[in-house]
Amino acid sequence: MIDMAAGILVATVVAGTPMVYAALGELVTERSGVLNLGVEGMMLCGAVSGFMASTLTGSLWLGVVAGMLAGAVLAFLFGVLAISFKANQVAVGLALAIFGTGLSSFIGKKYVGQTVVLEPSALSAALGKLPLVGGLLGQVHPLVWLSWVLLGAIWWFLYRTHAGLVLRAVGESPRSAYALGYKVVRIRYLATLFGGAMAGVGGAYISLVYTALWTEGLVAGRGWIAVGLVVFATWRPGRCLLGAYLFGGVTTAQLFAQGAGARVPTELMSALPYPATIMVLVLISRDARLIRLNVPASLGKPFHAES
Amino acid sequence: MRLRLERRPQPSALMVYASPLIAVALTALIALAVFAAAGHEPWSALVIFVTAPVADLYGVGELLIKAAPLVLIGVGLAVGFRANVWNIGAEGQLALGVISGGFLALHFGVGGSPVLLPAMVLAGAVSGALWAAIPALLRTRFNANEILVSLMLNYVAGLWLTYLVFGPWRDPAGFNFPQSAPLAPAALFPILLEDTRLNISVLFALVAVATGWVFMARSFVGFQLRVTGLAEDAARYAGFSTARAVWIGMLAGGCTAGIAGVGEIAGPLGQIFPTASPGYGYAAIIVAFVGRLHPLGILLAGLLMSFLYLAGDSAQMTLGLSSAVAGLFQGTMLFLLLAIDVFVHYRVRGTPAVVPAPAARPVATPVAAEAAT
Numbered sequence A: 001m002i003d004m005a006a007g008i009l010v011a012t013v014v015a016g017t018p019m020v021y022a023a024l025g026e027l028v029t030e031r032s033g034v035l036n037l038g039v040e041g042m043m044l045c046g047a048v049s050g051f052m053a054s055t056l057t058g059s060l061w062l063g064v065v066a067g068m069l070a071g072a073v074l075a076f077l078f079g080v081l082a083i084s085f086k087a088n089q090v091a092v093g094l095a096l097a098i099f100g101t102g103l104s105s106f107i108g109k110k111y112v113g114q115t116v117v118l119e120p121s122a123l124s125a126a127l128g129k130l131p132l133v134g135g136l137l138g139q140v141h142p143l144v145w146l147s148w149v150l151l152g153a154i155w156w157f158l159y160r161t162h163a164g165l166v167l168r169a170v171g172e173s174p175r176s177a178y179a180l181g182y183k184v185v186r187i188r189y190l191a192t193l194f195g196g197a198m199a200g201v202g203g204a205y206i207s208l209v210y211t212a213l214w215t216e217g218l219v220a221g222r223g224w225i226a227v228g229l230v231v232f233a234t235w236r237p238g239r240c241l242l243g244a245y246l247f248g249g250v251t252t253a254q255l256f257a258q259g260a261g262a263r264v265p266t267e268l269m270s271a272l273p274y275p276a277t278i279m280v281l282v283l284i285s286r287d288a289r290l291i292r293l294n295v296p297a298s299l300g301k302p303f304h305a306e307s
Numbered sequence B: 001m002r003l004r005l006e007r008r009p010q011p012s013a014l015m016v017y018a019s020p021l022i023a024v025a026l027t028a029l030i031a032l033a034v035f036a037a038a039g040h041e042p043w044s045a046l047v048i049f050v051t052a053p054v055a056d057l058y059g060v061g062e063l064l065i066k067a068a069p070l071v072l073i074g075v076g077l078a079v080g081f082r083a084n085v086w087n088i089g090a091e092g093q094l095a096l097g098v099i100s101g102g103f104l105a106l107h108f109g110v111g112g113s114p115v116l117l118p119a120m121v122l123a124g125a126v127s128g129a130l131w132a133a134i135p136a137l138l139r140t141r142f143n144a145n146e147i148l149v150s151l152m153l154n155y156v157a158g159l160w161l162t163y164l165v166f167g168p169w170r171d172p173a174g175f176n177f178p179q180s181a182p183l184a185p186a187a188l189f190p191i192l193l194e195d196t197r198l199n200i201s202v203l204f205a206l207v208a209v210a211t212g213w214v215f216m217a218r219s220f221v222g223f224q225l226r227v228t229g230l231a232e233d234a235a236r237y238a239g240f241s242t243a244r245a246v247w248i249g250m251l252a253g254g255c256t257a258g259i260a261g262v263g264e265i266a267g268p269l270g271q272i273f274p275t276a277s278p279g280y281g282y283a284a285i286i287v288a289f290v291g292r293l294h295p296l297g298i299l300l301a302g303l304l305m306s307f308l309y310l311a312g313d314s315a316q317m318t319l320g321l322s323s324a325v326a327g328l329f330q331g332t333m334l335f336l337l338l339a340i341d342v343f344v345h346y347r348v349r350g351t352p353a354v355v356p357a358p359a360a361r362p363v364a365t366p367v368a369a370e371a372a373t
Helices: A002-031 A039-057 A060-084 A089-107 A122-127 A134-139 A142-160 A162-172 A174-179 A184-210 A222-232 A237-259 A266-271 A273-285 A288-294 B013-037 B042-054 B057-082 B090-108 B116-142 B146-166 B201-218 B220-230 B232-237 B242-269 B280-290 B295-318 B325-340 B366-372
Strands: B002-007 B346-351
Touching (some): A002 A162, A002 A184, A039 A222, A060 A184, A162 A174, A184 A222, A273 B146, B057 B090, B057 B220, B057 B280, B280 B295
């Protein structure tokens, strides 16, 4: 019984991790006032580039770096249009999602259906020997607990450093931050690039660790769920983690239901995370005051320095 | 000297129409680069890419039959986009049209009743609109973001269709392939042009263009939607209801997408597949934008996008390129269009190296501008 509970817990965390990375990245981007809806496209490009890099080099970590770079490159394109050119952020984000999907299919065509076999992590094996937490840490990939480190770092950055305060100020009132001499455009670019890089890591985690294969549309809406999670989290990092694991749990429910012999169509179980996202969105959004108090005040609005 | 963007006193009327053309031209340039990178002589590859799909009458028929759903959905989505109502769920609404139209075709196809086809089209329109009503309701009632809700429902609808075709609707004589039995002749759209697959769904698209134009340009509701999109506060002050704009915008897209779904199974497919749509619901978003949210523009953009699909297919055969190249070029085109659109409202001015006023901050360096193209 305890073994099964531990199994469910581990599976939940493993399935939720890509959304932890993507949602935390998007949270930082949105905290600077930039709404990048293209997370799905950045994750797909991160997934395919990570997969290609790891297949070619045999190194998982080079794959993660490649995924990070791919996500950041796409985020840079978004930044040029949405920050420098002041285009409609919703339209550019949609364009990025569509473009990233097409680009990942195109460059990954040769790799469809291939799997990648990487050495089991020596680090995980070493951590597995630790008392108490070793059982959990030894079972999961280092990227899983690195996402907890990331969460801590982002929390510390946003709430305990001057730079984090400036980032939040830019998201709340870019005009005031600009008047105080902060470089709004540069800060927004950096936040956007960070969001893209983290989406790339999330994507690379899916193709390298979670499924260990590449196929078109592998990310299957997790990027969009991540965008929804940021709203669910009311733009607070800790709740992003909670939300991501909630969805990890919904995703793994189907595996355990099948294992327990439940006669439910697989498609029905696979569809569960999507209505679940809608439900939490509705629950959070219906309280307009809650959203208004927490949303970065300049979210989605371009910043004009000269006017 | 550094370049910077300066707001034009008036939006450039020339750029409004020129920017889609520039985007198309730049996409062609990128296509040349992709062909060259794939080891082809770029110019002849582009000529093959452009001419092969429409070399014969059959090809022209294919061009029109693929453009029809894109134009139909694009016109519907544009109604919402005009009012800043973002229906990203056309792909799922199309799947609902496939499901409801397919249900009627599979269950009432044998009798050959003449009301079957109109009933299928009606069912497609209603089911697509109902699917779109979910995000509309959640947005107007609970303030839930319609982009995320409509998008999530795409996956649900897709999995529902997959379940049906892999399960109850699977053709027992189909060698276990995930596809339904071929639809009865009474459930198929009449062919318009012999030796092609061109059918009357093209007429639906043309009716949508005409209706969309009259509605948006000549009706008071269309005017209210446009005002809502341009200045929401002004619209609210004038007493135009935002909730009504959401409902009209979502239902228009859902209705047209549902009809397009019926058009696929009653048209070129002739049976039901889990992948009844090759991403028409997403491509129609690009069509709506590239067509400037104007029905006539959408007609042209739909033809162009349909052409890219065909060219992608033929590039696979003649040039050995992945058919995913179509999706790549479609996405690139939308991206470029949004980038070039900046010149509708801004113009590039050079400023001296010594910047006299602090207001003259550079917003776009030449490097950034280059990277965007």
